[in-house]
Amino acid sequence: MEDEAPKNVQDPPKEEKKSQQELEKRIFYLKTLYDLSQEIGFLRGTQEITKNLLLMMIGNFGAFCGFIFLFDMGQRKKDAFSQRGLNKDSLDMLSEEIESGHWIGLNGITEIQIIDESNKHQAEENLFNLLSSLNLRIWIPFNIDANLRGGIGLGDKLSGDPYTPDDQELLLTMANQGAVAIESARLDQARIEALEQSKKELEKLNRAKSKALDHLSHELRTPLSVIQGNIRILKRKTQSQTPPLIREEVFESLEKNLARLSDIQQETDQIIRSHQELEMKPRLEEFDQAHSFAPKTIHLHFFTERVLEDVKKRASHRDIQFQIEGEKDLHLVIDPKILEESLVGLVKNAIENTPDEGMVRIVFEHKEQWVQLKVMDFGVGVTNANQRHLFNGLFHTLDTELYTSKKPYDFGAGGKGLDLLRMKTYAQRFGFDITAGSQRCTHLPTERDLCPGKISECPHCRVREDCFNSGGSTFCLTFVVTER
Amino acid sequence: MNKEIQVSISKKDDVSILNITGDVTSISGETIEEAYQKVSNAGAKKILFYFDQDGYINSGGIAILIGIASESRKNGQTIRMTGLSGHFQKIFNMVGLTKYTEIFPTEELALKDF
Numbered sequence: 001m002e003d004e005a006p007k008n009v010q011d012p013p014k015e016e017k018k019s020q021q022e023l024e025k026r027i028f029y030l031k032t033l034y035d036l037s038q039e040i041g042f043l044r045g046t047q048e049i050t051k052n053l054l055l056m057m058i059g060n061f062g063a064f065c066g067f068i069f070l071f072d073m074g075q076r077k078k079d080a081f082s083q084r085g086l087n088k089d090s091l092d093m094l095s096e097e098i099e100s101g102h103w104i105g106l107n108g109i110t111e112i113q114i115i116d117e118s119n120k121h122q123a124e125e126n127l128f129n130l131l132s133s134l135n136l137r138i139w140i141p142f143n144i145d146a147n148l149r150g151g152i153g154l155g156d157k158l159s160g161d162p163y164t165p166d167d168q169e170l171l172l173t174m175a176n177q178g179a180v181a182i183e184s185a186r187l188d189q190a191r192i193e194a195l196e197q198s199k200k201e202l203e204k205l206n207r208a209k210s211k212a213l214d215h216l217s218h219e220l221r222t223p224l225s226v227i228q229g230n231i232r233i234l235k236r237k238t239q240s241q242t243p244p245l246i247r248e249e250v251f252e253s254l255e256k257n258l259a260r261l262s263d264i265q266q267e268t269d270q271i272i273r274s275h276q277e278l279e280m281k282p283r284l285e286e287f288d289q290a291h292s293f294a295p296k297t298i299h300l301h302f303f304t305e306r307v308l309e310d311v312k313k314r315a316s317h318r319d320i321q322f323q324i325e326g327e328k329d330l331h332l333v334i335d336p337k338i339l340e341e342s343l344v345g346l347v348k349n350a351i352e353n354t355p356d357e358g359m360v361r362i363v364f365e366h367k368e369q370w371v372q373l374k375v376m377d378f379g380v381g382v383t384n385a386n387q388r389h390l391f392n393g394l395f396h397t398l399d400t401e402l403y404t405s406k407k408p409y410d411f412g413a414g415g416k417g418l419d420l421l422r423m424k425t426y427a428q429r430f431g432f433d434i435t436a437g438s439q440r441c442t443h444l445p446t447e448r449d450l451c452p453g454k455i456s457e458c459p460h461c462r463v464r465e466d467c468f469n470s471g472g473s474t475f476c477l478t479f480v481v482t483e484r
Numbered sequence: 485m486n487k488e489i490q491v492s493i494s495k496k497d498d499v500s501i502l503n504i505t506g507d508v509t510s511i512s513g514e515t516i517e518e519a520y521q522k523v524s525n526a527g528a529k530k531i532l533f534y535f536d537q538d539g540y541i542n543s544g545g546i547a548i549l550i551g552i553a554s555e556s557r558k559n560g561q562t563i564r565m566t567g568l569s570g571h572f573q574k575i576f577n578m579v580g581l582t583k584y585t586e587i588f589p590t591e592e593l594a595l596k597d598f
Contacts (some may be wrong), residue, residue, distance in 0.1 A: 021578070028575055035542040039510060052544060055510040059543030062550065084551055158550065158580025289487030 029170055032060040036174055040181040044188060046070065051082040053178035057154060058084055060174075061167060064155035065090075065135060069098055070182075073147050085155065097130060114170045124197040138163045140171050142185075144179050210272055224262055231255065271421055298339060300330040300364055300373065307340055311347050315409035316399060319356040319454075324332065326364030330371050334481050338426050342434075343373070345419035346475045347370045350377035352413045357455040357464055366481075373477045380451045381440040381471035387482045390436050391424040411453040423477075433478040441471035487539065488512075491519040497545065499598055500528040501591075504567075505536040512545025520552050524559060530598045534591060535567035546579055553584035564594040 036056045040049045040089035054068040065085030073077045078098050083091060115131045115138065131139055143149045152175060157163070163171075231254055238245040304324055312322065332339070350360040354377045363374040382390065407413060427434040442462040444451055452458055455467045489506035500523040504516060516533075523531060533549075535541075541549075556563045563585040568576065573587050588594035 021574075024574060025578055028578065032543040035509075035544070039542075039544060052510045055513075055544040055547040056542070057547075058550065059510075059546030059548075059579070062546070062581060064550075064554070084547060085554055158583050159578070473563070 029060065032056060033170075033173065033177070036177055040178060043181065044185045046080045046182050046185065047082070047477035049178060049181050049185060050080045053084050053174065053181075054084060054152065057152065057171060057174055057248065060170075061154065061163070062158040063137075064158060066152065066154040067094060067134075068142065068150070068152045070142065070144065070148050071098065073149060079148060080150075085133065093130075094134060110141055112141070112172055114163060114168075115139060138171070139173050140174050142179065144182050148182075195437045199478050213268060215264055216273045217272060220261075220265045224258065224265060228258055228262075231258065242258075262481055265447065267422070271425065285333070295333050295335050296362075298332050298334060298336060300332055300371070301328045303336070304362055304364075304373075307343050308347065310483055311344060311351070315348075315351050318351060318409055318411070320351055321359045323359065323361045324363075325361060327366050328364075330364050332371060332481075334430065334432075334479065338430055342423045342477060343375075343428055345423050346375040346477070348409060349419060349475070350375050350379070350473070352411065353377050353379035353381075353407050354453055355379060355411055355451055355458070355467065358467060359464075368392055369481050371479045371481050374474050375476075376472060376474045378468040378470075378472040379441075380472050382438040383440045383445075383447060386447070387436065387438055391434070427477070431480070434475065435478070436473065436475045438473035439471045441467075443470055489515050491515050493519055496571060496595060499530040499532050499595055500526075501532045501534055503534045505539060506543040507539055508535075508545030508548070510542070510547065513542060513548030515547045517552060520555075524555075524561070529561050531561055531563050532591070532594050532598075533563065533565045533567075535565065535572075537567055537569050541572055541575075546575070546581065550579075550581060550584075553581060557584060562598060564588060564597060566591050566594040 006455045036053070039052050039056065043052065050068045050070065054066055058066045063085075065083070067081070067083035067086060069081040070079040071077070081095075081098065081452070083094070086094065115128065115136055130245060131153060134153060135155050137156045138154045140152040140154070142151050152171075154163075154171075231251065234246070235251045239248070301324065308324065309321055347360060347362070354360055359378050361374075361376040361378075363372075363376060365372040365374065423434055426432075441451065443449070443458070455461050455464050460470070461467045487503065487506040488510065489512035490504045491505075494501045494503065502516065502519050502523070507511065508516065540560070553563055564587075565576070565585055565589045568587055576582055576587060586594075586597065588597065
């Protein structure tokens with residue numbers, strides 16, 4: 001004690017400098033731990049993680065050389081290997097040891113181990129000699145789980161300092177950090193593989209579904225034709241009798257329903273064809289080469305006016321007000337048939353959801369490189385629960401109405417959602433986007449609440465605006481603007 | 485956020501200078517290794533590493549520099565470093581890198597020392 005006291009008094013700056021250096025070293029070590037988590041935390045490959053871990057260890061301690069490896073015990077093969085600073089002979093010897101599986105004996109050294117003569121008795125001699133011959137100074141076991149085992153060897157420090165117990169603790173912490181990163185990366189990989197497998201299964205099921213639908217659709221054609229023919233014969237025979245055996249209205253109803261079934265069959269057929277083409281040629285460029293659709297520059301406003309006039313004629317039995325708004329000088333390059341079918345489909349859908357005395361509005365918007373065509377109705381809207389199924393096809397918000405005898409463009413005629421599915425298919429094929437937003441009429445919160453189909457007959461609306469403000473839907477087609 | 489590394493090569497007399505800007509990590513350090521290999525293959529015997537004072541160098545980056553320093557010794561090359569902040573001069577000294585190479589406060593002094 002007497003010797004130490006004067007020393008501290010005599011040489012305080014030296015002690016202070018030493019403390020300062022120790023503090024800086026510890027800060028540097030902490031920073032290394034942080035950097036390690038940053039560097040390996042986002043890596044997904046075992047080889048990349050092990051390589052970075054080794055570099056961080058070598059750089060942190062200023063080691064001459066080092067290596068890291070992982071061995072898959074189940075498959076009896078090397079899983080990852082990385083080295084720095086080993087000469088060719090050492091590398092050859094090490095590779096041979098690892099490849100031959102001899103390294104497994106290294107498991108005999110289960111704890112971090114300084115390789116020097118004083119420790120020789122603690123490890124198996126031949127393993128000790130191997131590590132020693134590689135000029136390694138410290139051995140760190142590196143085990144991910146029971147199956148993936150390995151280790152890290154580091155050479156002497158450039159500084160000549162020994163590996164202290166603090167150093168060993170830090171090395172173990174770094175190795176643990178690496179093991180966690182590898183485990184996490186492997187779990188992620190397993191999840192991705194499981195998802196990919198599920199996707200493949202779903203695609204397989206989807207193909208099976210398409211095939212079944214295709215088969216059904218095809219098989220329906222013949223019986224439908226036969227029934228149509230039989231009805232005609234029956235009608236002729238029964239009506240020639242006096243009084244007619246079967247009333248005319250019954251035949252009308254039969255024919256109307258049969259025509260509707262026939263429409264469904266044809267539309268289904270068309271959609272299945274589109275899907276099959278998409279599945280076979282998912283890339284638009286390939287599709288372009290294989291099909292002769294004819295894109296043209298279209299003046300959007302004039303085109304819409306013309307299409308709307310046609311639709312108005314078809315919906316002449318309805319009392320709906322139409323408005324076209326927005327920029328008048330917008331152009332699109334697209335096959336006119338595709339745009340017409342899409343536009344007619346959306347306006348038809350809007351009309352069928354809008355009560356008489358209501359309004360359908362078509363709006364054009366130009367946003368940077370996008371042109372949007374919005375079809376807005378102020379009708380009954382769609383509940384949140386049903387909105388997600390809008391583009392699925394063969395989905396009707398009112399199940400019981402699926403086979404009603406309503407005509408196209410009637411209020412609530414609805415349909416089978418096939419028009420929307422077709423548009424979605426077109427959008428995928430021709431590179432535009434289709435989205436929908438809807439607010440269910442506040443007076444008709446559920447699908448069981450029915451709209452009378454005419455604003456003046458609605459008990460909740462005093463004026464038309466009351467209906468306009470109560471709900472509605474907007475379907476939006478978004479196109480990329482092409483230079484003309 | 486890492487600053488992207490950029491390494492440019494220039495020459496003053498018989499000294500090849502690697503101008504390094506950005507952060508040096510185990511991943512970005514490979515760019516320095518490539519530049520070093522390039523000047524080595526061209527027969528350079530005197531190489532100056534000119535770091536960006538604002539750049540960050542992590543342990544992985546230091547490991548890359550240790551590797552280069554070790555190889556340079558085998559190749560009979562002389563390596564000098566400059567542009568390092570006081571903090572990294574201390575770190576390089578701490579990990580023993582200064583046993584392989586010398587650090588200079590300015591480019592002029594480093595060039596004069598070759």
